[in-house]
Amino acid sequence: xxxxxxxxxxxxxxxxxxxxxxxxxxxxxxxxxxxxxxxxxxxxxxxxxxxxxxxxxxxxxxxxxxxxxxxxxxxxxxxxxxxxxxxxxxxxxxxxxxxxxxxxxxxxxxxxxxx
Amino acid sequence: xxxxxxxxxxxxxxxxxxxxxxxxxxxxxxxxxxxxxxxxxxxxxxxxxxxxxxxxxxxxxxxxxxxxxxxxxxxxxxxxxxxxxxxxxxxxxxxxxxxxxxxxxxxxxxxxxx
Numbered sequence: 001x002x003x004x005x006x007x008x009x010x011x012x013x014x015x016x017x018x019x020x021x022x023x024x025x026x027x028x029x030x031x032x033x034x035x036x037x038x039x040x041x042x043x044x045x046x047x048x049x050x051x052x053x054x055x056x057x058x059x060x061x062x063x064x065x066x067x068x069x070x071x072x073x074x075x076x077x078x079x080x081x082x083x084x085x086x087x088x089x090x091x092x093x094x095x096x097x098x099x100x101x102x103x104x105x106x107x108x109x110x111x112x113x114x115x
Numbered sequence: 116x117x118x119x120x121x122x123x124x125x126x127x128x129x130x131x132x133x134x135x136x137x138x139x140x141x142x143x144x145x146x147x148x149x150x151x152x153x154x155x156x157x158x159x160x161x162x163x164x165x166x167x168x169x170x171x172x173x174x175x176x177x178x179x180x181x182x183x184x185x186x187x188x189x190x191x192x193x194x195x196x197x198x199x200x201x202x203x204x205x206x207x208x209x210x211x212x213x214x215x216x217x218x219x220x221x222x223x224x225x226x227x228x229x
Contacts, residue, residue, distance in 0.1 A: 004158070031215070042119075042205050042219030043159070056216065091158055095214070102147060102166060102214035106158035 002026070004107035006092050012113045013082055020078045021110045025094030032075050033104060034067055035091040036060065043091055049075060050097075082114045117142045117210040121220035129228050134193040136223045138180075138206030141187065147209040148189045149217065150180055152202045159205065165189060166214075176200070201227045 005024045013019050025032045031050050035043035046065070047057045051072040061067075064082075069075040079086055089111050093104040122137040140146055147166045151159040163174025170182040180191045189206060203224050207217040 006158075033216075035217075040221070042207075042222050043217070045216045045218070048215060093159075097213045097215075102209070103149065103161050103164050104214065104217060105161065106151070108158045111156075 004092055004094055004105055006090075006107040006110050008110060009108060010111050010113075012115060015082055015084060015114055017082055018078065018080045019082060019112065020076055021090055021092075021112075022074060022076050023092030023107060024074045025092070026096075026105055029094035029096045029105075030072075030098045031095045031104075032069055033093040033095075034075070034077055035093065037089040037091055037109070038087075046077075079112075082112075084114045087112055087114045117146065117208045117218045119206050119208050119218055119220035121204075121206055121223050123223055124221065125224045125226065127226040127228060128196045130198055131195050134178075134191070134196045134200065134225065136191040136204050136206075136225065138189045138191065138220060139187050140189060140206070140208045142208055142210045144210050147212075147214045148180075148182060149207045149209075149214075150174065150178070150189075150191050151205045151207060151219075153205065153222075154202050162191070162204075196225075196227045198227050198229075201225055 033048040034046040037043040049069040064080045067077045089109045091109045093106045095104045118141045120139045150162040163172045165182045173179045206220045
């Protein structure tokens with residue numbers, strides 16, 4: 001396993017701009033999760049996919065946020081019209097629940113700074 | 116709904132001393148419980164998990180945790196702290212049987228001194 005990878009690792013953007021992050025899960029993991037972590041807090045669940053289906057979205061995921069996993073492999077998280085409050089670390093994780101393995105493996109995260 | 120409370124946002128121990136990081140959970144269903152460690156500017160690394168098998172769970176790097184249903188606790192311990200254990204530790208709970216959504220505590224920062 002090469003682990004979960006996320007790109008970019010850092011993103012600085014101006015308020016009002018759109019940003020997109022990418023997550024590549026561990027190969028053949030059927031589930032993919034997105035979390036957001038702000039300074040001094042634990043990660044907060046945003047959404048998750050099972051294969052290509054988005055099964056749950058948190059209320060934290062406003063209309064400006066959209067996530068996709070079109071072929072059941074990598075996923076993208078887009079934030080439109082960014083706000084300063086969107087500044088956070090965005091973490092991706094994956095798991096293989098179809099093999100009875102429920103633990104989630106996390107990527108290194110994408111740190112977003114909105115100026 | 117599930118929730119996690121980690122008592123003590125900062126814990127300091129001497130190298131070689133016992134490490135005890137506290138986690139209490141609330142769950143309306145039998146929970147799955149996890150401990151993760153996070154080093155600065157990195158993602159989370161799984162230390163150990165409880166998924167309704169043995170109540171004493173052993174993890175990586177010499178850590179272990181005991182699930183105590185009567186106390187709704189899942190405290191993390193390590194007999195002898197090492198300098199490399201200095202990091203942020205998160206306890207997490209999932210209330211469904213496939214751990215589809217983790218609810219994390221606010222974390223405990225472990226400091227290890229000489």
